[in-house]
Amino acid sequence: MSLSRMLENWSRLNQRDYYKDEPIMWGMSIDLNKCTGCASCVTACNAENNIPAVGKEKCGSGHTMSWMRIERYWDLPEGEADLAVEDSEYPERGAHFAPMMCQQCNHAPCEPVCPVAATYHTPDGLNAQVYNRCIGSRYCGTNCPFKVRYFNFFDYQEDIPHPMEMLLNPDITVRSKGVMEKCTFCVQRLRNAKGDQADKGIRGHVEDGAVQTACQQSCPTDAIVFGNLKDETSKVSHAWESHGVELNRHEQFNAEGERGYRVFEELNVEPSVMYLDRVRDTNA
Amino acid sequence: MSDFKMKDIEWAKINEDVLASLESPRKAFWIVLAVCFALVLCGVAAEIYQYNMGLGVALMNNPHYWQTYISNFVFWIGMSHSGTLLSAILLLTHADWRKPIYRFAEAMTFFSIATAAIFPVIHIGRVWDMYWVLPYPNQHAIWPNFRSPLLWDAFAITTYATSSALFLYIGMIPDLAICRDKAKGWRKKLYTAMSLGWMGRATEWIAFQKTYVLMACFLVPLAVSVHSIVASDFAMSIMPGWHVTSFPPYFVAGALYSGCAAIITLFVLLRYLFKFEAYMTPEIMDKTARLTFAIAMAWNFLNLSEYASIWYSHDMFEHEMLIDKFTGPYAGVVWTMLFCATVVPFAMAWKKVRVNMWAMFVISLLIQLGMWLERFQIVSPPLASNHEPWTQVVVWPGLVQMTITAASFGWFTMLFLIFCKVFPSVSMYEVKEMVYHRNKHGKQKLQDLDKIKDDMIKTEEGLS
Numbered sequence: 001m002s003l004s005r006m007l008e009n010w011s012r013l014n015q016r017d018y019y020k021d022e023p024i025m026w027g028m029s030i031d032l033n034k035c036t037g038c039a040s041c042v043t044a045c046n047a048e049n050n051i052p053a054v055g056k057e058k059c060g061s062g063h064t065m066s067w068m069r070i071e072r073y074w075d076l077p078e079g080e081a082d083l084a085v086e087d088s089e090y091p092e093r094g095a096h097f098a099p100m101m102c103q104q105c106n107h108a109p110c111e112p113v114c115p116v117a118a119t120y121h122t123p124d125g126l127n128a129q130v131y132n133r134c135i136g137s138r139y140c141g142t143n144c145p146f147k148v149r150y151f152n153f154f155d156y157q158e159d160i161p162h163p164m165e166m167l168l169n170p171d172i173t174v175r176s177k178g179v180m181e182k183c184t185f186c187v188q189r190l191r192n193a194k195g196d197q198a199d200k201g202i203r204g205h206v207e208d209g210a211v212q213t214a215c216q217q218s219c220p221t222d223a224i225v226f227g228n229l230k231d232e233t234s235k236v237s238h239a240w241e242s243h244g245v246e247l248n249r250h251e252q253f254n255a256e257g258e259r260g261y262r263v264f265e266e267l268n269v270e271p272s273v274m275y276l277d278r279v280r281d282t283n284a
Numbered sequence: 285m286s287d288f289k290m291k292d293i294e295w296a297k298i299n300e301d302v303l304a305s306l307e308s309p310r311k312a313f314w315i316v317l318a319v320c321f322a323l324v325l326c327g328v329a330a331e332i333y334q335y336n337m338g339l340g341v342a343l344m345n346n347p348h349y350w351q352t353y354i355s356n357f358v359f360w361i362g363m364s365h366s367g368t369l370l371s372a373i374l375l376l377t378h379a380d381w382r383k384p385i386y387r388f389a390e391a392m393t394f395f396s397i398a399t400a401a402i403f404p405v406i407h408i409g410r411v412w413d414m415y416w417v418l419p420y421p422n423q424h425a426i427w428p429n430f431r432s433p434l435l436w437d438a439f440a441i442t443t444y445a446t447s448s449a450l451f452l453y454i455g456m457i458p459d460l461a462i463c464r465d466k467a468k469g470w471r472k473k474l475y476t477a478m479s480l481g482w483m484g485r486a487t488e489w490i491a492f493q494k495t496y497v498l499m500a501c502f503l504v505p506l507a508v509s510v511h512s513i514v515a516s517d518f519a520m521s522i523m524p525g526w527h528v529t530s531f532p533p534y535f536v537a538g539a540l541y542s543g544c545a546a547i548i549t550l551f552v553l554l555r556y557l558f559k560f561e562a563y564m565t566p567e568i569m570d571k572t573a574r575l576t577f578a579i580a581m582a583w584n585f586l587n588l589s590e591y592a593s594i595w596y597s598h599d600m601f602e603h604e605m606l607i608d609k610f611t612g613p614y615a616g617v618v619w620t621m622l623f624c625a626t627v628v629p630f631a632m633a634w635k636k637v638r639v640n641m642w643a644m645f646v647i648s649l650l651i652q653l654g655m656w657l658e659r660f661q662i663v664s665p666p667l668a669s670n671h672e673p674w675t676q677v678v679v680w681p682g683l684v685q686m687t688i689t690a691a692s693f694g695w696f697t698m699l700f701l702i703f704c705k706v707f708p709s710v711s712m713y714e715v716k717e718m719v720y721h722r723n724k725h726g727k728q729k730l731q732d733l734d735k736i737k738d739d740m741i742k743t744e745e746g747l748s
């Protein structure tokens with residue numbers, strides 16, 4: 001069983017970055033300049049991934065389940081404390097929006113803490129969550145600095161009124177109570193795309209644009225770019241490169257005109273999602 | 285010797301007194317037992333409700349995933365530590381004032397682990413799959429994750445529970461034999477089976493002493509490692525407020541501290557319920573209180589050094605976290621904790637207080653309250669003030685969580701009282717030993733173990 005498998009692969013498992021020779025590593029880039037905060041990505045994500053709508057009451061008690069959320073931050077003039085928000089409802093410089101979902105960290109703090117190894121790293125750079133294996137200790141959730149894991153505090157699927165269950169996406173499971181879930185980069189679509197390629201006899205390569213995540217697909221301003229970071233011709237690696245963001249660095253050195261950063265980079269969690277800073281009118 | 289005022293207790297009387305405690309406790313015993321049982325029933329009801337509805341009814345929510353179940357877990361594990369301290373460390377250091385009270389301290393150790401072990405079960409989302417944390421060969425062909433501190437917890441608890449149960453049992457064998465000789469009915473059967481044919485021969489005593497000391501040597505480092513592992517649940521994470529390197533020693537000190545307070549509480553309770561006034565004397569209380577005070581100071585030092593190291597560090601998040609603890613929504617909890625666990629123990633500086641049973645009872649309860657809040661303020665505030673400003677939510681434990689917490693106290697006290705009713709809660713043979721030595725050597729301290737052994741052999745020969 002797995003012990004012998006572990007011993008067989010010992011030297012490979014011991015190697016640092018042992019996924020580095022894999023042909024695919026999924027990554028994303030989100031342009032906050034383009035994001036209008038319309039939340040269609042959130043809606044698309046909910047529909048694609050069978051995420052339950054928990055209702056007003058449970059939303060109020062903090063049991064919201066959306067894997068993707070739009071965080072709104074008021075832009076305050078340099079040096080002004082956030083107290084200002086209380087004074088005026090719409091501060092002059094407006095708000096900015098940050099779509100936030102699992103950053104598919106390459107040094108994911110959620111992975112080592114799971115007692116049953118229900119969350120682990122796949123060779124193509126995803127932080128996978130195995131619902132069937134999850135026992136609900138919620139340690140991953142507390143240790144995720146982005147707080148993008150969502151726990152099924154109730155059996156939401158039982159509340160779906162009758163014909164509505166027809167709306168569920170058959171490609172993905174419906175989670176039961178006591179299980180942790182989170183953004184998967186629409187792993188069902190990625191697996192399908194890989195399968196399609198394999199049918200054509202191509203392995204380890206998915207054409208850029210052949211697969212889209214639900215949020216990317218529905219974004220009206222194309223703020224979200226998704227693709228293979230190992231593929232140098234892909235749009236996403238182009239975005240990363242042209243905005244001076246690199247993997248394996250925990251501080252990005254943006255040159256003039258480069259706006260790239262990864263959230264909480266100083267924690268060294270190596271997110272696979274890059275954000276492009278909003279351009280502000282500093283004179284306002 | 286006179287400071288224990290025990291030389292007058294005759295050997296036969298020791299047996300009688302202790303055995304009487306098995307038969308006729310005060311009426312209050314039954315009242316306390318009934319209250320505890322009622323609490324347990326409430327807790328079971330709450331758990332059934334939570335099991336059926338889902339964990340949401342406990343009012344934890346999405347970024348605030350952990351709350352009182354975890355803090356209770358840490359609290360109860362912590363409480364178990366001073367039982368080991370009293371019986372094992374003080375055994376190895378020949379502090380013989382421990383003798384009349386160590387049995388119940390050991391029992392406390394075991395039952396508080398039994399209580400702590402319930403909390404992971406209540407806490408996790410899918411209890412029915414809980415056994416997956418154990419490394420057993422299975423058809424999933426998958427191991428648990430050995431890097432996870434929660435898995436280390438599972439090992440630590442099982443090891444600690446087994447060995448403390450063994451320690452308690454081994455230490456009790458000679459007494460069980462005494463009980464066997466006196467008892468009737470179902471008790472006779474029980475004690476006969478459990479005393480393993482103990483005859484009190486010199487060879488048996490020698491083997492017994494060896495085993496007992498060996499177990500003590502094993503338990504001391506184990507206890508330290510167990511709570512260090514519990515501390516690494518927090519210290520191994522990257523959350524501000526949990527990611528503190530000094531947590532393992534801090535947790536061990538905190539464990540000993542709350543445990544000592546629990547010993548004082550139970551000391552007073554047992555003394556009253558089972559009429560042990562002649563054994564659990566104010567002088568012993570005095571020593572226990574001094575020990576508690578010393579540990580309190582160690583805990584306070586570690587607490588302060590934690591604050592200081594955060595305050596002078598450059599970690600912005602930790603910094604915010606600390607400020608938030610003292611001024612934020614959970615400030616009340618933190619200040620109450622500091623009052624109960626830092627200010628209150630100074631009352632023990634006065635001897636008058638230390639020998640006053642009821643004063644000590646109140647102080648020990650306050651300290652325990654403080655230490656419970658300490659665990660709460662470790663778990664909750666960091667979840668309400670972490671890296672991600674968007675998800676900072678303040679959550680207070682709801683009715684379900686509080687009922688289950690109260691039930692855990694009921695459950696512990698219930699088990700403990702039943703133990704004291706069925707088994708001798710004062711060690712008869714050790715008290716005799718103490719009386720014997722005090723009569724024989726006067727103030728002279730016991731030098732080494734060999735001597736004790738020789739004396740014991742002689743005594744046994746003299747007896748038979």
Ligand code: SF4
Nearest residue numbers: 102103105110127144
């Ligand atoms: S963002 Fe959170 S859930 Fe996603 S991989 Fe990183 S730590 Fe894990």
